[in-house]
Amino acid sequence: MSANATSVFRPWLFSLAIALAPSVLAAQEPVTIHIDAGAAQGSLRPVWKYFGYDEPNYTYAKHGQELVEELGALSPTPVYIRTHNLLTS
Numbered sequence: 001m002s003a004n005a006t007s008v009f010r011p012w013l014f015s016l017a018i019a020l021a022p023s024v025l026a027a028q029e030p031v032t033i034h035i036d037a038g039a040a041q042g043s044l045r046p047v048w049k050y051f052g053y054d055e056p057n058y059t060y061a062k063h064g065q066e067l068v069e070e071l072g073a074l075s076p077t078p079v080y081i082r083t084h085n086l087l088t089s
Contacts, residue, residue: 049079056083 072079
């Protein structure tokens with residue numbers, strides 16, 4: 001697509017989005033959610049197998065191995081550790 005066609009297409013698309021926005025927003029119905037924190041429904045069965053933490057070197061710290069073992073003991077299936085912020089400092 002040429003630069004000229006793109007410059008003509010963008011304002012048209014923007015105008016269309018502005019014109020359709022009220023009808024899309026008006027079509028939504030309000031939702032009410034009620035939570036009774038006092039009602040017991042049984043124990044929470046864990047469905048996740050991943051744990052994450054921000055400091056990747058914590059695994060090798062003084063109590064890091066203990067943490068990994070404790071997390072692994074929480075589930076009969078293998079537990080995976082996902083570290084965050086690997087490429088930032």
